[in-house]
Amino acid sequence: MKTILVTGGAGFVGSHLALRYKAAHPESRVLAFDNLKRRGSELNLPRLKAGGVEFMHGDIRSPQDLLAAGKFDLMLECSAEPSVLAGYGESPAYLLETNLVGTIHCLEAVRLNGAGIIFLSTSRVYPMETIGKLAYGESDSRFVLAPGQTVAGTGPKGFSEAFPLEGVRSLYGTTKLASEMLLREYVHAYGIPGVINRCGVLTGPWQMGKVDQGVVVLWVARHFWKGKLSYIGYGGTGKQVRDVLSVEDLFPLIDHQAGRLDQFRGEVFNVGGGLETSLSLSELTAMCRQATGNSIDIASVPENRNADIPYYITDNTKVTTATGWKPSIAPYTIIENIARWIRDNEDSLKPILS
Numbered sequence: 001m002k003t004i005l006v007t008g009g010a011g012f013v014g015s016h017l018a019l020r021y022k023a024a025h026p027e028s029r030v031l032a033f034d035n036l037k038r039r040g041s042e043l044n045l046p047r048l049k050a051g052g053v054e055f056m057h058g059d060i061r062s063p064q065d066l067l068a069a070g071k072f073d074l075m076l077e078c079s080a081e082p083s084v085l086a087g088y089g090e091s092p093a094y095l096l097e098t099n100l101v102g103t104i105h106c107l108e109a110v111r112l113n114g115a116g117i118i119f120l121s122t123s124r125v126y127p128m129e130t131i132g133k134l135a136y137g138e139s140d141s142r143f144v145l146a147p148g149q150t151v152a153g154t155g156p157k158g159f160s161e162a163f164p165l166e167g168v169r170s171l172y173g174t175t176k177l178a179s180e181m182l183l184r185e186y187v188h189a190y191g192i193p194g195v196i197n198r199c200g201v202l203t204g205p206w207q208m209g210k211v212d213q214g215v216v217v218l219w220v221a222r223h224f225w226k227g228k229l230s231y232i233g234y235g236g237t238g239k240q241v242r243d244v245l246s247v248e249d250l251f252p253l254i255d256h257q258a259g260r261l262d263q264f265r266g267e268v269f270n271v272g273g274g275l276e277t278s279l280s281l282s283e284l285t286a287m288c289r290q291a292t293g294n295s296i297d298i299a300s301v302p303e304n305r306n307a308d309i310p311y312y313i314t315d316n317t318k319v320t321t322a323t324g325w326k327p328s329i330a331p332y333t334i335i336e337n338i339a340r341w342i343r344d345n346e347d348s349l350k351p352i353l354s
C-alpha cells in the first residue's frame with residue numbers, strides 16, 4: 001500500500017489531486033497536509049473526508065510537522081502562498097518561509113523517507129520583462145504574439161522550457177525557481193525521483209478566487225453576485241491573455257508521472273492549457289455573461305500593476321511528447337462548471353467569493 005502525502009492538500013489543486021488519486025487508487029493511503037492559511041480551504045475538509053482522504057493540520061514551515069506526518073512514498077507538493085502579488089507593499093516573510101524554506105523542509109522529508117516528489121511550479125519562473133518586451137499585435141478582443149519572435153522558446157504555440165530565465169520574475173516566481181533548483185540538486189545529490197511541472201493558470205470549481213489569485217473564479221463570481229471588476233493594466237481594455245487549464249485535466253498528467261517517476265526524474269515540464277484554451281479578460285467577460293446570465297460594468301484602470309504580464313501561453317510540446325498528455329477541456333466548459341459550482345454552493349461560497 002502506497003502513502004501519498006499531499007502538502008497544501010486542502011487547497012484548490014491539492015484537494016483535487018488528493019481526491020482524484022484516492023479514487024483512482026483506492027488501495028492507497030492519501031494524507032492531505034495543510035495549515036488552512038488560505039481562506040476557504042476549510043470548505044474542502046468535508047469533501048476530503050467523504051472521499052477517504054485523511055487530513056492533518058500541519059505547516060511546511062515546521063520540519064516537526066512534516067515528521068509527524070509519518071512515512072510516505074510520494075509527496076505531491078501543492079502548498080504555497082500562490083499569489084504573484086505576495087510580498088509587494090508588505091513583508092515577504094510568509095512567502096519566503098513557505099515557498100522557499102518550506103520547500104527545503106519538504107525536500108528533507110522526501111529524502112529522509114526515500115520518497116519521490118512531484119512539485120507544482122509555475123510559469124511565473126519566466127521573467128516578466130522579457131515577456132513584456134516581446135512584439136504583440138492586437139485583435140478586437142486580445143493581444144496576439146507577433147510572428148518572427150527572436151527570443152528562444154517563443155513561437156506560435158506559446159512559450160517553451162527554452163525561454164530564457166535571466167531577469168526579474170516576481171518574488172513568488174523567484175521562490176518557485178529557487179525551489180526548482182534545490183529540487184534538482186536533491187535529485188542529483190541523493191537520487192530522489194522528482195519531477196517539476198511549471199503550470200500556467202489553473203482553475204475550476206473549489207478554487208477560492210480572490211483579487212490577487214484565482215482570477216477566473218473571481219471573474220465568474222463577481223458576475224454571479226453582480227460585484228465590481230476592473231480591467232487593470234495594458235491600457236485597461238482587458239486584452240491581456242492567459243491559457244487556462246482545468247484542474248480536472250491536470251490529474252491525468254500527475255497520475256501518469258506518479259506511476260513512472262524514475263522515467264521523469266529531474267525533468268521540468270511546462271504544463272498549461274495551450275493556445276486553444278487561452279482567453280483574454282474581455283473574452284472571459286463574454287463567457288461569464290453567458291454562463292451566469294448577468295452583465296456588469298467593468299471599470300478600466302490603464303496603468304499596469306506590479307508583477308503583471310500582458311501574455312502567457314504554454315507550449316506543451318515537451319510534456320505531450322514525453323507523456324502523451326494534453327488538455328481536453330475547453331474554456332467555456334470550464335467557466336460553465338465554475339458557474340454551476342457557485343450556484344450549487346451559493347450560501348457557503350458567498351462570504352468567501354463575493
Ligand SMILES: NC(=O)c1ccc[n+]([C@@H]2O[C@H](COP(=O)([O-])OP(=O)(O)OC[C@H]3O[C@@H](n4cnc5c(N)ncnc54)[C@H](O)[C@@H]3O)[C@@H](O)[C@H]2O)c1
Pocket residue numbers: 007008009010011012013014033034035036037038041058059060061077078079080081082098102120121122123198199200201202203208
Ligand atoms: N492555481 C494556479 O493557477 C497555479 C498556477 C501555477 C502553479 N500553482 C501552484 O500550485 C500549487 C497549489 O496552488 P493552489 O492554486 O491550489 O493554491 P491554494 O492557495 O488554493 O492552495 C495552497 C494550500 O496551501 C496551504 N498552505 C499555505 N501555506 C502553507 C504552509 N506554510 N504549510 C502548509 N500548508 C500551507 C493553504 O492553506 C492552501 O490550502 C502552489 O504551489 C501554486 O504555486 C498554482
